[in-house]
Amino acid sequence: MITPLAPYLPLAVVLLLAGLMAMAIPQLTTRLGPKRPSAIKSSPFEAGSESSGPARQRFAVKFYVVALLFIVFDVEAVFLYPWAVNFQALGWFGYVEMLVFAATLIVGLIYVWKKGALDWES
Template sequence: MDPTTNPLASYLPLAVVLLLAGVLALVIVQLASMLGPRRPSSIKSTAFEAGSESSGPARQRFAVKFYVVALLFIVFDVEAVFLYPWAVNFQALGWFGYVEMLVFAATLVVGLIYIWKKGALEWEH
């Protein structure tokens, strides 16, 4: 088949790979369920937490500060993701790229100052 006559012909190899990946995933799951060990016991059914006995219920409430710290980590991690490609292309971007990154970094610094003043970085209140 000529790719000029059928525009979908170039996607055939991708479709074959996706189909093979799906079939392989199903085969692996099926083999694991058929060949895997099946001897349930009360000890195997208990919750295991890093070698320690479980303490407390599974539906325990956590303080909001855990989530705030996680969100702050994500925000500043995303900053690092944007900083690397900018540094690689720094010379090609010129002054416009430099000013863009200054605005981006200034926005993050303002956010950092705000959360610092709000006390989000203090662990104990």
């Protein structure tokens, strides 16, 4: 007799093996790996140079503003590609809709520019 859960048996096996490997690999590397600590190996490493300052320092808000602006204009690029692929099928309606979308983004960019969010010196 076949139960309704029978098709999920291979998935359960894979998940069980993945869980076992996730626990076994760190244990094996800890037990079988080399154990030769030294002052150089124990020192903090940051791109080949000595670290300076605390690791938990505060970042300027400008970094976050630029990250948010990047996301906004990245989303624009994501919407532009499918529109360009289907440009002829969309017709004038799609053209006008993309003009409105692009105009909104341009107005937002002008606003951010006027506010000085893109000026790093200030």
